[in-house]
Amino acid sequence: MSAVAVRPPRALSKRGSLRGGASGGWKQIAVNQAFLLPALFVFVFLFVVPLVQTFYWSLTDFTGYSPEANFVGLENYTKILQDPSMLAGLGFTLLFAVGTTVLITVLAIPLTVQLNKVFFGRNFVRSVWFFPAIPSMAILGLVWRYVLSPLESGVLNSVLARFGVEPIGWLSVDSLARLSVIVVGVWAATGWHAVLYTAYLQSIPGEYYEVAKIDGASPRQQFFGITLPLLTPAVVISTFLLMTGGLKVFDLPYTLTNGGPGFATYTITQSIIVSGVGQGRYGLASALAVMFTVAVGILSFSQLALTRYIERRFVWPGRCGAASC
Amino acid sequence: MSKRPLLAGAALAAALAMTLSACGGSDGGGDADGTTTITFLSWTGEEQMTPVLDAFGEAHPEVKVEVSYSPPVAEYIQTLQTQVLSGTAPDVFLIAAENKTNLIDGEHVVDLSGEDFVKNVEPFNLETYGRDGAYYGLSLSSWAAGYAYNMDLLAEVGYDSVPETWDEFLEMCQKLKDAGITPFLESVDQMPTTVSAMIGAKSSEMDPSLDDLIFSGESTFEEQWTPVLEEYNRLYTEGLVSSDVVGLDGDMVRDEFAAGRVAMFNAGPWNIAAIEEAAPDLNWTYAMIPGLEDGKPFVAGAASPGYAINSASDEAHQAAAKVFLGWLASPEGVEIAQKQTNDVTVTSDFDPPVDPIFEPMVESIRSGQLYLPMISWQRSEDVLNVEAVAQIQRMIQGQITPEQVAQALDTKLAAS
Numbered sequence: 044m045s046a047v048a049v050r051p052p053r054a055l056s057k058r059g060s061l062r063g064g065a066s067g068g069w070k071q072i073a074v075n076q077a078f079l080l081p082a083l084f085v086f087v088f089l090f091v092v093p094l095v096q097t098f099y100w101s102l103t104d105f106t107g108y109s110p111e112a113n114f115v116g117l118e119n120y121t122k123i124l125q126d127p128s129m130l131a132g133l134g135f136t137l138l139f140a141v142g143t144t145v146l147i148t149v150l151a152i153p154l155t156v157q158l159n160k161v162f163f164g165r166n167f168v169r170s171v172w173f174f175p176a177i178p179s180m181a182i183l184g185l186v187w188r189y190v191l192s193p194l195e196s197g198v199l200n201s202v203l204a205r206f207g208v209e210p211i212g213w214l215s216v217d218s219l220a221r222l223s224v225i226v227v228g229v230w231a232a233t234g235w236h237a238v239l240y241t242a243y244l245q246s247i248p249g250e251y252y253e254v255a256k257i258d259g260a261s262p263r264q265q266f267f268g269i270t271l272p273l274l275t276p277a278v279v280i281s282t283f284l285l286m287t288g289g290l291k292v293f294d295l296p297y298t299l300t301n302g303g304p305g306f307a308t309y310t311i312t313q314s315i316i317v318s319g320v321g322q323g324r325y326g327l328a329s330a331l332a333v334m335f336t337v338a339v340g341i342l343s344f345s346q347l348a349l350t351r352y353i354e355r356r357f358v359w360p361g362r363c364g365a366a367s368c
Numbered sequence: 369m370s371k372r373p374l375l376a377g378a379a380l381a382a383a384l385a386m387t388l389s390a391c392g393g394s395d396g397g398g399d400a401d402g403t404t405t406i407t408f409l410s411w412t413g414e415e416q417m418t419p420v421l422d423a424f425g426e427a428h429p430e431v432k433v434e435v436s437y438s439p440p441v442a443e444y445i446q447t448l449q450t451q452v453l454s455g456t457a458p459d460v461f462l463i464a465a466e467n468k469t470n471l472i473d474g475e476h477v478v479d480l481s482g483e484d485f486v487k488n489v490e491p492f493n494l495e496t497y498g499r500d501g502a503y504y505g506l507s508l509s510s511w512a513a514g515y516a517y518n519m520d521l522l523a524e525v526g527y528d529s530v531p532e533t534w535d536e537f538l539e540m541c542q543k544l545k546d547a548g549i550t551p552f553l554e555s556v557d558q559m560p561t562t563v564s565a566m567i568g569a570k571s572s573e574m575d576p577s578l579d580d581l582i583f584s585g586e587s588t589f590e591e592q593w594t595p596v597l598e599e600y601n602r603l604y605t606e607g608l609v610s611s612d613v614v615g616l617d618g619d620m621v622r623d624e625f626a627a628g629r630v631a632m633f634n635a636g637p638w639n640i641a642a643i644e645e646a647a648p649d650l651n652w653t654y655a656m657i658p659g660l661e662d663g664k665p666f667v668a669g670a671a672s673p674g675y676a677i678n679s680a681s682d683e684a685h686q687a688a689a690k691v692f693l694g695w696l697a698s699p700e701g702v703e704i705a706q707k708q709t710n711d712v713t714v715t716s717d718f719d720p721p722v723d724p725i726f727e728p729m730v731e732s733i734r735s736g737q738l739y740l741p742m743i744s745w746q747r748s749e750d751v752l753n754v755e756a757v758a759q760i761q762r763m764i765q766g767q768i769t770p771e772q773v774a775q776a777l778d779t780k781l782a783a784s
Binding site (some may be wrong): 128191216305 | 449452453469470474476610613614615616617620624629750751755757759762767783784
């Protein structure tokens with residue numbers, strides 16, 4: 044190896060130094076930072092400005108029909124906390140977010156392991172599982188509304204009737220309606236998250252399993268000792284997406300149950316849209332949005348911190364997943 | 369204290385508003401060729417509206433209509449609301465149940481009460497979009513919903529039509545049920561048609577009206593609505609109708625009827641085409657909703673959204689907009705529009721052709737004997753409607769009493 048090859052170029056060395064009045068270094072930093080400006084511009088105008096404006100409107104009686112808005116202090120926040128329908132919406136939203144996150148994670152990982160095995164028609168089976176992720180949730184909701192119709196002629200009830208089962212009020216009983224929305228949400232998203240896990244699973248070296256087999260590890264021990272720990276970066280990403288997506292769910296419950304019966308499957312996002320757009324109560328809807336943003340932030344960061352903690356405990360030092368690097 | 373909202377993005381918003389208003393047609397007088405171009409945001413789809421606008425163009429070449437379309441209801445309301453807020457609302461738009469309070473309160477619409485073209489329009493339709501003697505919307509048609517019934521199934525238990533009183537109706541439902549026929553289904557994903565009609569029947573006998581009393585504070589929902597809700601709830605407490613209706617929408621109920629699996633359901637004119645297509649041989653027709661104590665049948669329904677003129681438009685555009693509205697209300701305009709939409713129109717100088725099946729409802733429509741709570745309530749319409757639907761669903765499930773439904777509405781009205 045020649046000396047020229049190992050010695051850094053003089054100019055680069057000089058620019059790389061921040062000390063000694065290196066004006067070129069500052070210029071380089073400024074140029075580098077300039078590339079961030081478009082992203083900063085988008086962030087400020089599409090996130091910060093609307094957020095600040097929403098917060099301001101939450102303190103007013105803004106109707107959306109006139110720029111005039113009277114300052115009402117915390118009245119909108121008080122109304123929300125005293126409104127049973129909004130509290131019901133908050134309750135079901137949390138139930139949906141946590142329920143789908145847990146169920147999809149529990150189902151998608153074993154599914155991934157099975158879909159990763161070599162068998163005839165594997166790609167077709169993978170496609171079948173992935174398919175529900177393609178149509179919009181709104182369309183799925185409308186289709187499932189007919190499947191789960193509480194009438195005797197409903198698709199599912201017709202099938203059950205062949206086994207002598209009486210019609211079940213899937214969408215007309217509070218608990219069943221909540222369960223139905225969650226189950227359809229799980230059905231629609233499990234395949235997508237299984238594909239996410241598959242990408243991580245395929246990057247686990249086969250040698251680990253060969254060594255484990257030689258050491259006499261059972262398939263169950265291999266799963267809990269190798270697969271699951273090395274999938275923790277994927278778990279972090281998947282659960283984060285599920286939790287944030289679940290908290291802002293709107294289209295599925297709206298089309299499947301329209302928030303009913305009563306307020307059993309009402310969601311926060313539906314409440315914001317109905318109050319703001321439908322009822323011209325932008326002040327109230329803004330207050331709800333602010334509270335919701337804070338709640339989502341707290342939940343998301345808590346979940347992220349928890350999963351990162353678990354990830355640090357399980358991830359193998361010699362391996363670096365995309366989420367942990 | 370009144371303040372403008374915090375416009376942290378003021379520069380962007382202002383630039384956007386200026387750009388958009390430059391596209392509008394309300395900032396000047398007539399065009400160079402002597403015509404005036406007005407802008408119009410249509411609620412009706414392009415396919416149905418184009419022949420109407422073409423006919424208007426031939427009749428009034430001095431007024432050009434620049435039309436844009438937005439489908440009802442939520443998308444239209446939001447589009448218009450955004451335009452009103454940014455000062456880019458068209459010269460003519462639709463005033464509907466969902467936006468009438470905000471548009472009238474904000475003085476965004478012109479009073480049409482002195483115009484000649486409102487003289488041949490049913491007063492009920494004008495008053496629906498009016499306040500204190502002023503008319504803000506030119507509503508040219510109405511809709512109504514009652515009960516559609518399968519004449520063959522009713523004949524099996526000895527009836528040839530729907531009875532006129534509620535007690536007799538419930539008695540018939542029991543006979544149908546005993547005969548193994550599902551008597552009645554009503555979707556309650558919206559305000560139940562039966563409740564609307566019963567409240568309407570009660571209100572039509574009152575002076576001042578039921579809603580005047582409630583919204584002036586002289587009475588309450590609890591006082592006025594509880595007796596009606598108790599009667600309506602007998603359908604469920606007496607086991608005549610399954611509480612599963614809270615999980616059904618209008619299409620599901622209609623399909624059950626078309627398949628001959630239910631004897632009656634709540635229906636409007638929008639169901640005719642679908643039922644005739646699905647079951648061309650079905651022997652069915654419409655009936656008004658049975659009355660309570662005095663036996664007066666009634667129907668649920670409302671005036672269709674009205675054409676309104678933007679108060680922010682200049683005089684030339686307002687004058688041209690009035691020419692447009694005047695033509696729409698003329699026999700020629702009503703006939704062409706009716707041919708496209710099949711609406712039951714309410715102008716005195718044109719008799720709309722109506723499907724014979726729907727004939728029993730027409731007299732009520734043409735005479736304005738209709739009631740829909742959401743459009744008759746004097747404020748917080750959608751807030752109360754959402755609450756009422758949810759609480760009625762809970763009542764049907766047996767979770768709360770009729771009185772609690774009405775109390776919830778009083779609470780909501782007080783808080784809004």
